[in-house]
Amino acid sequence: MQPAQFFCWHFMAYPYLPKDFDEKYESGWVTVPNKLWDSEKSDDLYQEYIDQLVYSEELGFDGMVLNEHHQNVYGLMPSPNIIAAALTQRTSRSKIVVLGNLLPLHLNPLRIAEEYAMIDMMSHGRVIAGFAVGGGPEAFNYNLSSAKSRRRFWEGIDLVVRAWTDDGPFEHEGPNYPLRYVNIWPKTKQKPHPPVWIPGSLSIETMEETAKRGFDYFLSSRVHGAATRAAANRFADVIKAHGGTYHPFRMGVLLSVYVSETDESARAEASEGVWYFLRNCLKGHLRRIGRTQTFGPGIPSQSVRSWEQYLRNSNPGEDRLGDAHSWEELDAGGSIIAGSPATVRKRLWELIELAGVGNFLIQFHFGNMKAEYARKSMRLFAEQVLPELRKDSAALFARGYPQLAEIAGAGR
């Protein structure tokens, strides 16, 4: 009986932007002037964010999620491995998910193989190793040709996995990272290697490359409900085409949750942080207003085939998550779920039943949300939402995926 897994994802946003930020700046990424950074006010910021993640372990979450972003207000982890290293010293049970290291930004993938191996040893085998290409902002931040990133990406991942699993020294002959001596010390604690998660935003190429290697897929687009189901079906088909079998733990989704005593208090408490997150942190990312750096002709990372498909299925004038006009609109969208424990439980259960996905990576802290609110929401979730969802999902998955019992490592 393997229940759905619930992870606490912290973005580590910069919470001290001026009130008129949205009016004055075109983006919260890349060009957002760093004179807005206040070292005095931020003195305790990392400590507080790390404490919240440690608290998630105390509360019984399955893991903690970190990711890499550069030169932005959305997430202050240019090096998630540094936070991961800190977490190895503060926690003892919870998985440490780095989703992921942005491989093409690194001069040499060997460094990532080494750092993951270190974190895996330091955490006694708790790492889930994510790899991502890096979105548009990172192309600008590191002046990296997005058209070239993808081909470097898969070569880099294959090199990392081989560095973890094959006996060294061996020579890597790839065109992007030719290396004479691959022979990493330390090796990973987990054998044959830590689980590998690959985030993607529905591109068929990413699903194919992920499935081909037997890795797990994480849907990073904020689509929910029926769209998540569609994505899971699509990935299941791709896995099948590569001779594998889909089960819910092959895939994860990102969502945002706020739990309070009542629906009314949830809305009252979450509003400030949520709107700060939408209007400021998502500006330049998941917002139409301003100038997005996430996706577009200036960041031509998509293959010609994918781009054409995108053009046919999208409308550039459409509002995005960060442009939401009202709380009701947000609520209907399903990407941000706020309410009483009963409300949140009901909505998450609908998603679990519908989507057939087993890993839920949940953002509890939004933008400039007060720490006490984020902690309360996490606590209410852990005490009043999690137990029932675990019980019910285990039964659901056992019925729907009887082969799960035999698959080692699926749903830990």
Added chain:
Amino acid sequence: MSAQTVDVQGRKIALLRTGKGAPLLYLHGFADIHGASAGPMPFHDRLATSFDLIAPAHPGCADSDERDDLDSVQDVVEEYIDLVDALGLESFHLAGSCVGGWVAAAMAVRQPERVKKLVLIGPTGLFVSGKPIGDIFWVAQPEDGIYYNDLRRMLFAGADSGVGKTLFPDGRGEIPQEMLRYRMFRFASQVGFTPPYLYDRKLRDQLHRYTGPALILWGEHDHMVPQDHGKAYAEGFPHAQLRVVPGAGHSVAAEKPDETAKLMAEFLRG
């Protein structure tokens, strides 16, 4: 006039070949044939009245095959050397706009003996300290999801340029035109996004190798490549002249087709 493809080392290069006269290899930029226009524009038509115009599409652009090993402008130069070999062109006039101008300059210093005369129109390619080439990739990201004012301001004399609005309209254009532009940005990203940004720091010291006549054309209101780059090109080649085209922005050939074609024809025939 014919649109054709040529097989070069197993790869397909699409090209337009039109007109009669001395062969003129023309390498395109953004607001140009293969970059934003499927067919020839008035500028190309004018040239075709005096020359055998050969205008290939860069790797990945229009119907040319994309190369997944494309790293730099040098790779493009080698591809075009194979192309002119395949076409049996011993020597030819060489011209290029914007990124195509950069490729042309790099090709002229690579095989100077084959280039009779060289015309560079608002070429990128040089490093001039303190005078950076504008970030065309940044402005290719629309404002509020739909407006390309900054992109047009960079590529043309102004955001409301007529030809600018035709080639780079606001909102979602027709899919074939969108794909043409996307392919061009993808090409440019491969050769010019990773540092150095649309330039090769070493090119300036190689310009002396091309000793033939060179004409450097620059738009008076070029907001992408500062005119100092034009001066640097003109100083780097032993026999070059810089001419500024009044009223034009960066995309001189698209904005002032008559004047540009006339200046070129006079220079190439003279």
